[in-house]
Amino acid sequence: MGLAEVNWALVSPLIGIQVILIIIALIDLSKSERTNGPKWMWVLISLFVSIIGPILYFTIGKRHD
Template sequence: MMNFVLSNIHILLPIIVINIILVIVSLRDLFKNETYKFGNRIFWICVILFIQIIGPIVYLIFGRDDS
């Protein structure tokens, strides 16, 4: 397993960095806003943290209320 990770670190590292950036941006926006199109704050925290890479993108597209 460790050999796989070390041999593919050039692919894994950018994915990990992108995921961390998406999570930070999404959580920052989530705590800044009080209203959401669907669900509540607890729901979106779970989506963002537990559905990696896709969860933050789903929040940024469908969860934010731009009004």
């Protein structure tokens, strides 16, 4: 399946949601003082772990106190 065959109308909402999640995770990271584990690690995870990266940060990385 080449790039031209990808149905972009179908895939773009998925990418859009993914991008929004990454942006929110990064905004939150820049605001919070401390995270569980080093901050740079969560920046990398949010950016590069596809689909679940930002979710991992929000559920595990974020300090809730």
